[in-house]
Amino acid sequence: MSLVSGPGRAVGTTPSSLNLSVERHVEYIKNLDSRRDELEYWLTEHLRLNGVYWGLTALHLLGRPDALPREDTINFVLSCQREDGGFGAAPGHDAHMLYTVSAVQILVTLDAIDELEKRGLGGKEKVASFIAGLQDKDTGAFMGDEWGERDTRFLYGAFNALSLLGLLDTVDVPKAIAYVQQCENLDGGYGIQPGAESHAGQIFTCVGALAIAGRLDLVNRDRLGGWLSERQVDNGGLNGRPEKLPDACYSWWVGASLAMIDRLHWIDSGKLAAFILRCQDSEAGGIGDRPGSMVDVFHTHFAIAGLSLLKFDGVQEVDPVYCLPKTITLKYLSR
């Protein structure tokens, strides 16, 4: 069970109605695995495990949790695990933080963490030790893999997966939080590393990490909320930085950040929802970055998750911190 992650071979025209084409999107996601006769399927193998997470979560949010075969999905996830406990994007690919986080999220969603014990390598402790091994003990930052790239995405990913596994105490949380604080800018936002400009994607990861650690008190909510709310442009969509084009996936990065600091009402949700719906391919299914753009499962997922934040009718509630169905995080995090 593995889904193609690249652009879809969508054939639809611009949607005229403002309904969410639930059935079309469900079919689009289900069919991603049957596109092995397209070069794109093979060229996006390095995103496969992320793709399964995006597709599966979108299906849950669309109220179709059983649309992908559970057993096959678990088998695929486990087939991506490497000796060191981490997961690669696909079988035989090197372990990396990004895919390890997706693996944990998928297993949590399928209530199959115990499969790590039964069939994985060394249970959830082994996965946690891979993640913990990527923390830089001096700065508190996290690397993506053994080759050392540092990015606040990895820090958030580590917190996300470890807290879901109940093993957050295997890393130095205070040091990591101090690192996040170093990434804060005077505009209230956060960058990819200390000194980098504020970027909505990195803001999501930093605020998410602070939320998981119970340290949202460190955020300057009004100032950050102001910066984030300025991401909404006249057509209703959100961009990631000043003067950039809007993109449906920022509905999530910006929207979830606003939700975490209780400022989601600072943007016009009706206009945002309308923008997202205009990005749909309502004939062939799937959602793209902008109206008329090629669809892909990444944008499909984050656009639907964005609609969920807006409490869009017919979409299940998403957890703004974890980007998983709320029912699932409620169950897991209370264990």
Add this chain to the structure above:
Amino acid sequence: MAAHGIPRYSLQAERTEEGRQKELHKIEKYRELDQSVRDKIAKHQHTPETLQKISELLTSNPEYYTVWNYRRQVLRSEFSAAASAGSDEAAAAQISTLIKNDLLFTVPLLRSFPKCYWIWNYRTWLLDEAKRLLPVPAAQKFWQEELALVGKMLSLDSRNFHGWGYRRFVVETLRELKSEEQDGKQMTQTEFEYAKKMIGANLSNFSAWHYRTKLIQRLLTENAASDEERRKMLDDELDLIHRALCDPYDQSLWFYHQNLMCTFDPSVADQTLAPKLSDAERLDYLRREIDEIQEMLDGAEDCKYIYQALIDCTMLAWKVEGSAPSGESKSKVLDWLAELKTLDPLRLQRWLDFEQSLGR
């Protein structure tokens, strides 16, 4: 990562049977190449032939991160071979050639895929290897050339997020490699000029303004600037932004303005270019700022950023004074807020929250 800004296929682009067969053939070729690389790596064949296959594979798919890792393995073993053959100088020359050729390999890829994280990461690794394995002057040369390359990349896309981050990183490493204080100062000055040039080319470049904020602070620290010199710098920056704001509709400029206003905010002033102003000086600056911004309203009465800045400055003045909103300044804020509620309907709830916080 995913499709950004690619137009949706039209119905006519549906594949013909012939097109399908062609694609299947391409898939077969690609998978064969992938398999052959994997086989060679599994057998630890770290040879020029393997490197060639890896190059082919990465050229067809630069996002294939595992193959970049394979490339590192092959290069590492070539470095070891070079190090153990011949004199230190010969080894360094050989390693330099290997690194140089590999850097060249990634240039066309970077040009076609400027947003691909993995290519940038790989270059970073190569340059770090230069730092690790080569004498300092040789390593420095590589890093210096990298600064020129990133300059070129940023002139093609002046907002490339990776490009700016990468530039900061290259400059940091050059500082380490140069170590002598004088050179460090020189670098900050050169970078400051660079940021200035980029802003000059496009005033809306928020990335360049951000870089400028960081560089000014560094420049002042490195020069052990006096309070007087710091104030002079602040005055120059205020002057610059006021002139730039002859187009008051540009959001990037207002964010830079907001950054400068932090200088007058007692709770964050220590992170700014002039941390030691007295409260009286802060109030004086804020009053002049409010006058200056109010003048911008002339002919730009529909520009919401102006009202926002006026409110921010007034609130800051209240904060410095330790006074509660009241009297004339409060009624002005309420007037500006009324404008905002009309001019900025997308964020209406934000302004209503603010109104409530004023206790109206």
